[in-house]
Amino acid sequence: MNAVRAMTRSVAIPLFALGRPGGWSTRGSILLLNVLGVAGFLLLWQVATAGGFLSPLFLPSPGQVLNEATQVAATGELWRSIVDSSRRVFFGFALAALFAVPLGVLMGLWAPARAIVGPFVSLLRPLPSITWIPLTMLWLGIGEAQKIAIVFMGTWVYILVYTVESTKRVDPLLIKAARNLGASDLSVMREVILPGALPGILAGLKVSLAISWSCVLSAEMVAAQSGLGALIWNAKDWSNLALVLVGMVCISLTVLVADLAAGVIERLLQPWERHRHG
Amino acid sequence: MQAILAAEHVTKIYAVHAKETTAVRDVSLDIREGEFVCLLGTSGCGKSTMLNLFAGFTQPTNGRVLLRGQPITKIEPRCGMVFQSYALFPWKTVRQNVEFGPKMQGLPAARQRELADRYIAMVKLSGFENHYPAELSGGMQQRVTLARSLAADPEVLLMDEPFAALDAMTRQVMQEELLAIQEASGKTVVFITHNIDEAILLSDRIVVMAANPGRVTAVIENPLNRPRDLVAQATPAYAALKSRIWDLVVGDVRGALAGRAGRA
Numbered sequence: 001m002n003a004v005r006a007m008t009r010s011v012a013i014p015l016f017a018l019g020r021p022g023g024w025s026t027r028g029s030i031l032l033l034n035v036l037g038v039a040g041f042l043l044l045w046q047v048a049t050a051g052g053f054l055s056p057l058f059l060p061s062p063g064q065v066l067n068e069a070t071q072v073a074a075t076g077e078l079w080r081s082i083v084d085s086s087r088r089v090f091f092g093f094a095l096a097a098l099f100a101v102p103l104g105v106l107m108g109l110w111a112p113a114r115a116i117v118g119p120f121v122s123l124l125r126p127l128p129s130i131t132w133i134p135l136t137m138l139w140l141g142i143g144e145a146q147k148i149a150i151v152f153m154g155t156w157v158y159i160l161v162y163t164v165e166s167t168k169r170v171d172p173l174l175i176k177a178a179r180n181l182g183a184s185d186l187s188v189m190r191e192v193i194l195p196g197a198l199p200g201i202l203a204g205l206k207v208s209l210a211i212s213w214s215c216v217l218s219a220e221m222v223a224a225q226s227g228l229g230a231l232i233w234n235a236k237d238w239s240n241l242a243l244v245l246v247g248m249v250c251i252s253l254t255v256l257v258a259d260l261a262a263g264v265i266e267r268l269l270q271p272w273e274r275h276r277h278g
Numbered sequence: 279m280q281a282i283l284a285a286e287h288v289t290k291i292y293a294v295h296a297k298e299t300t301a302v303r304d305v306s307l308d309i310r311e312g313e314f315v316c317l318l319g320t321s322g323c324g325k326s327t328m329l330n331l332f333a334g335f336t337q338p339t340n341g342r343v344l345l346r347g348q349p350i351t352k353i354e355p356r357c358g359m360v361f362q363s364y365a366l367f368p369w370k371t372v373r374q375n376v377e378f379g380p381k382m383q384g385l386p387a388a389r390q391r392e393l394a395d396r397y398i399a400m401v402k403l404s405g406f407e408n409h410y411p412a413e414l415s416g417g418m419q420q421r422v423t424l425a426r427s428l429a430a431d432p433e434v435l436l437m438d439e440p441f442a443a444l445d446a447m448t449r450q451v452m453q454e455e456l457l458a459i460q461e462a463s464g465k466t467v468v469f470i471t472h473n474i475d476e477a478i479l480l481s482d483r484i485v486v487m488a489a490n491p492g493r494v495t496a497v498i499e500n501p502l503n504r505p506r507d508l509v510a511q512a513t514p515a516y517a518a519l520k521s522r523i524w525d526l527v528v529g530d531v532r533g534a535l536a537g538r539a540g541r542a
């Protein structure tokens with residue numbers, strides 16, 4: 001029993017976990033292996049660069065990267081970049097959600113709305129957000145509004161599609177049950193359709209949040225004075241590879257943190273899913 | 279006395295992918311106010327279809343379904359449905375599920391809670407008020423569904439095999455509770471079951487149905503007096519009634535099995 005649970009938990013290393021409850025499968029051992037793996041990689045990297053196997057022109061050493069990181073952190077430039085990018089993601093994403101979630105619910109419930117908006121969705125969905133850069137620059141310049149617009153254009157369609165699908169999939173039996181218990185149209189909406197569609201909508205928002213980061217970074221690489229994308233792009237122009245790596249690591253960590261926060265919010269909003277986590 | 283619920287020559291045909299199924303054909307049935315009626319019959323004979331028509335979930339293809347003489351044309355809260363598949367709101371706790379009907383009626387919060395507590399206690403689920411349906415066993419969910427319908431206080435209770443998922447002991451307790459409620463409130467109950475003993479124990483009349491096409495083959499007045507407890511079940515009158523119903527049902531069961539075998 002324990003062994004089965006342990007196996008499912010450590011899918012990454014099933015071979016070591018096989019038939020050995022408490023062996024390489026406890027939480028502590030997994031963490032240890034995680035740390036050992038990363039440390040081993042860093043060591044290899046250090047040896048390869050410091051030992052002269054790899055030219056610093058191709059890849060700076062971990063020490064250089066750390067050094068660079070403390071420098072840009074000290075000047076405040078790193079934080080400013082993180083805050084600038086995060087702010088753009090936040091506004092673009094929030095606008096997209098405010099626009100697409102209500103529209104998606106309407107489309108999920110009302111076929112004519114689906115029919116009217118459907119073609120636009122089909123045409124816009126295949127367009128990567130970077131293809132909007134020329135037009136948005138023409139309309140909005142290269143300021144904040146343009147970055148936010150890129151995030152918006154890159155995410156609203158996904159949020160919409162997820163919302164429409166999850167609204168359509170709300171169990172019709174539950175809607176019948178609610179009406180049978182005396183619910184009005186408005187109550188059916190508030191008590192059944194919205195909570196019923198919520199898991200799907202939140203899943204769509206999470207996916208779109210990840211996408212919105214790649215939108216903002218590509219927009220910042222093309223034209224921006226600030227933000228993590230600009231940091232990386234400028235560092236490349238100055239041939240400061242260490243700073244490029246610092247920027248990349250920061251992007252990873254920021255997106256990870258955003259994703260974790262989204263996961264926490266998701267759980268808080270859906271207490272009835274708690275049996276899946278416990 | 280006027281029937282509270284009536285089906286007049288009701289036929290319901292479902293069409294799925296151009297294949298038509300006659301769920302019920304030409305069913306006429308009067309259900310009197312305060313009466314406890316059981317619909318009894320093999321799987322697929324149209325029992326749930328009849329309840330869905332009474333609740334207004336579907337409309338008859340032919341004929342009429344009436345509540346107090348008025349055609350039922352939309353979902354009818356006066357006919358409360360206890361669903362065969364529970365249909366609990368997964369995002370609501372047991373208490374919130376049971377409070378739903380009172381809440382929709384606009385009762386004050388304190389009253390909602392009072393009703394919920396009463397019916398949760400009645401179905402023996404006190405202590406589980408804050409559980410979500412996914413955290414309950416099938417039998418417990420079935421009892422929540424019952425409590426939810428009772429709390430909404432409909433004039434007619436439509437119950438689709440409401441005790442099917444319960445163990446024998448719990449089932450007996452719930453049957454007694456339901457009878458007590460029905461006697462105290464004078465509610466009309468239309469109750470679906472596969473179980474002849476359950477039908478005899480609960481009902482004033484037993485409507486026997488047969489399949490292919492779904493139809494009513496007999497309506498039997500229950501001659502046994504309440505309470506029809508274990509003592510009553512040992513009497514010759516009980517045995518006679520049971521074998522009479524069995525004879526009516528068994529032909530249909532055999533026919534269905536033979537038909538299936540013939541087709542295979």
Ligand SMILES: Nc1ncnc2c1ncn2[C@@H]1O[C@H](COP(=O)(O)OP(=O)(O)OP(=O)(O)O)[C@@H](O)[C@H]1O
Binds near residue numbers: 294322324
């Ligand atoms: N929504 C539907 N669409 C298509 N066919 C349906 C639908 N509902 C019921 N039927 C068909 O109508 C017939 C009667 O079904 P119904 O659910 O009323 O039977 P039942 O007597 O309640 O059976 P059970 O005891 O198994 O619940 C069946 O042949 C079924 O396939």
Ligand SMILES: [Mg+2]
Binds near residue numbers: 438
């Ligand atoms: Mg049924």
